[in-house]
Amino acid sequence: MEHNAIRILLADDQVLFIESLKRVIETMDPAISVVGIAHDGEEAIRMARELEPDLVILDVRMPKIDGVHAVEHIRRLQGQSKIIMLTTFDDDEYVHEALAKGACGYLLKDIEPQKLVDAIRAAAAGTVLMSETIASKVIAQMLSKTSEKTQSTPRLMKSRPDWYHELSYREREVAMLLAKGLDNHEISNLMFLAEQTVKNHVSSLYKKLDVKDRSQLIEKLKPLRD
Structure with a gap:
């Protein structure tokens, strides 16, 4: 050994x-x-x-x-x-x-x-x-709960940010996991994606959310933690 x-x-x-x-x-x-x-x-x-x-x-x-x-x-x-x-x-x-x-x-x-x-x-x-099938189900449930919370939020309260609805499904998955504190390597393992693919999604989030670095991105993703 x-x-x-x-x-x-x-x-x-x-x-x-x-x-x-x-x-x-x-x-x-x-x-x-x-x-x-x-x-x-x-x-x-x-x-x-x-x-x-x-x-x-x-x-x-x-x-x-x-x-x-x-x-x-x-x-x-x-x-x-x-x-x-x-x-x-x-x-x-x-x-x-x-x-x-x-x-x-x-x-x-x-x-x-x-x-x-x-x-x-x-x-x-x-x-x-x-496993990929399990991860897909878990992430789908997370996104579903996010959607349910948004729909049940009173109009006077803040709902999901406008930018959230501009993201692709994959970008929402990555954004949700980033908001939960996972890094690129952990996300790639969880979603069974190449780490470079995750990095590409993160780069896309930078552009769509108009942020310049990781700390700004995480700050902007805070609404997804709930």
Whole structure:
């Protein structure tokens, strides 16, 4: 094992899947070391406490304690391990609850092996990650809530700025995430876009919002935080 290896704990009740996943990860990137495998939520919590891995990868549905509640227990017992969900379930309830309880990522099992390895590295470094379909749903919901708030705002109160309605859908997505405090790299991972593409959208926002630097842009995007 390399000195600076990323130590991960895998948790899934499907034995064949989890053993295959271990082999794939360690074969594709020798700098990632699987230090433990758990087959239910209770075992995952115990092993996370004992092994203190850099990253825990959990399935959502597992015996004894499900993955979502395991996130809560692991975060409470030791807060240094990053946690991502790797599952077949893309239900909104699972996604929101897992992220609310402290998971930093939600990926689907149909992810390509190389993208999974890249995601492990990014998550270990602190990046928030979601599968493309999940990210699209979450961002769409954020934009929908923004629209609902605008429509329900009394006329005497300030609604969304005029410039917001001049943005393309993609620009609104990027603007919303910038307003939430994400940087270009985090946005590119979340939206599954090249970082240069995100930079292009940010440059377009500079022009449309008539700002000269990042601090001015963030200041102008403040109305999108609510």
